[in-house]
Amino acid sequence: VGEGNRCRREEYMASGSFDEYSDVGPYGTTPQMDDVNEEEEDFPVGPGSFIGQSRLASSSIHARDISPPDATDTTRVVIVGLPGAGKSSVQNVVFHKLSPHETLFLESTDHIVKHDISNSSFLQFQVWDTPGKLDSATDMSFDTVLAGCTVLLFIVDVTSEDTQTTMQYLHQTLTQAYIANPQLYTEIFIHKADALTEDQKLRCQRELQDRVDEELREINLDAAIDRISYRTTSIFDNSIYQAFSSVAQRLIPEVAVLENLLDCLVNSCAIEKAFLFDIVSKLYIATDSSPVHTQDFELCSDMIEVTIDVSFIYQRKSPSLSLSSAPEQEDLKRTTTRETSSTNGGNQHGGSDTCRGAGTLTSQSIAIIRLSNDTVVYQCEVAQYLALSCILRAETYDANTGIVEYNIGVFQDGLHEVIAQRKHQVA
Template identity: 40%
Template sequence: MSDAELAERPSLADFSQNEHAFPRIVMMGLRRGGKSSICQVVFHSMQPLDTLYIESTTTPTTSVFSSFIDFAVVELPGQINYTEAMIDADRIFANCGALIYVIDSQDEYTNSLANLHTIILHAINANPTIDIEIFIHKVDGLSDDFRLDVQRDITQRVTDELLDDGILNIAIAFHLTSIFDHSIYEAFSRVVQKLIPQLATLENLLNVLCQHSGIEKAFLFDIGSKIFVATDSSPMDIPTYEICTDFIDITVDLNSLYTVDRRKPNSAGQAGQAGQGVKDEHRQPARPIGSTSRLSNGVILYLQQMVKGLALVCLMRKESMPKIALVEYNIDFFRDALEQLWLLG
């Protein structure tokens, strides 16, 4: 996401020295599980293959991100044994919105599940309202059938161990993830959405927009990370999500190629040379990002930039194009409502 700040904390003793007023996501897991790779790919636009050269995290690291909501992602090193005394449990989890535990699905995960169980016990004791998200990671190396088997096995083990301890009605979400496809973006989107107090209002606004504009599906994306902040209530599938994220990349890349000449030529001769020798101080970025594209199957992709680095991406049928003026009129109202919602939040 845009405006990311990276700050390394030397030890857990300093963990709560600089508390933030916005939500915090804590990422945990055993060493080499893939925590750093996830953060670099999702929030810092690193190519997945380049993550092979990332060194293991040795100190707690906090990344602060600014979008529709501001939040921090705290990555804790896997080599620290959090099961010993857990004297920092309150410090780690008390003001934590979500706990993400990363499990390497291609490795023997017995030790990882034991570590997870102990962490969950301390987390819910320190913060009963915490959202617990399990990323079953690196599933790109597994067959489709085996992925589901691993997910069922991990889900069953985690649930059974909690039941044995008498812990009921605890909400735990399990996600199959990989940095080599869009699954990691979808999983992180689901985590971030749970931290947005205005999520229900955003979804309702998108439903109303779709209903009155002939839009089949609408997403509200963060442009930088391609996490979707909200979507309407119609069913979503991964291919649709992938098409939308690819469309964002193409639109951003093309938009960066163009600038607007703000120089006012005094004569026809000057105007004729405007595109040839324009100085940098006369060249400014193009207007807010917007794009429309027609796919081979007749689906129309429509993108408009919104407030705080967000983009509205819509899928429409070609029958909606004659009414594009009405669609844009409704989107202007949606933008105003979004800005008011953001200011109130």
């Protein structure tokens, strides 16, 4: 995310191997260059200049220092890992829209920092950014930090040469975490994976998972194995947003209900894929039950950026925080490969209820992009800071435009009922 997009979005809101005797280098990469056999074809190149560097540090940007927690603390995600693994860069890129290249200048964190996330009706939690050595940097014990924690996010630096230290800290953290909180979910991000090829990523993840599973079985923590997920990530592409979306879904009790609503929408309209996005963070908080393909996620995620950029070109003088706010004369713009529209007070396709329940003029917004492969990406703001993104065939949309828009309105009504019920339970 460039500096321009970051500013607009802020305005828009309010090595060793795991196997000691393996000939594979850190986390499934090759050994040091001096040991590489030029005739081997599996992994001809290692992470390169990233190896051994501590590129990313921590920061307290848009955050506040904290004292020991109390019972009033909300649901939280605790991020842990060795110094330089990229803990603070992850949350700064995802939630504060810091450019990935700017994370090089973040200062090291020497104390726990809490970040309050309250983007939409469903994303209401805290992210705790911890120093590399937690017990030595604070008077709080690790058990205290885990009190009330829902998700433990462990960042593994895939480019680090000191794999043994990483594995020791990971084993110590998992053991202590599941003894203190057996209901804890753990997400392990194999981070800085842009240094690896696709084959290396798969081999790295498999090797790490096998070793962690083996060590947990040895200490009779078999139940913890099913509560651990592994994902390869990088702040230089959309993989970090896709991975953190899975973390966010762990914190949403209504995710199964939202999935059922999306399944009904997909089945009734012949939609290929549907996502419910948090507009501010670009995390999807729910999707239908079909498998998630990276290309589909990237397409819908990038469309949010396009829509926000267009909305700031054609926005009113005093726009509300909405997906788009075009003036009346800018109802519909079409080109050969792209079609973008923003409704103003009515349905531009013949109806009067395109996004029912929108309430205000600026909250009624639609964005449609036609791709050269006869695919339509349809995006509609269905609640405050929540956007529905759908991928479907162009002939399906053209033949059933009214049905698609009507069923999206039905989905929106159901979504508002879920939000109202959630607010009632919180109250």
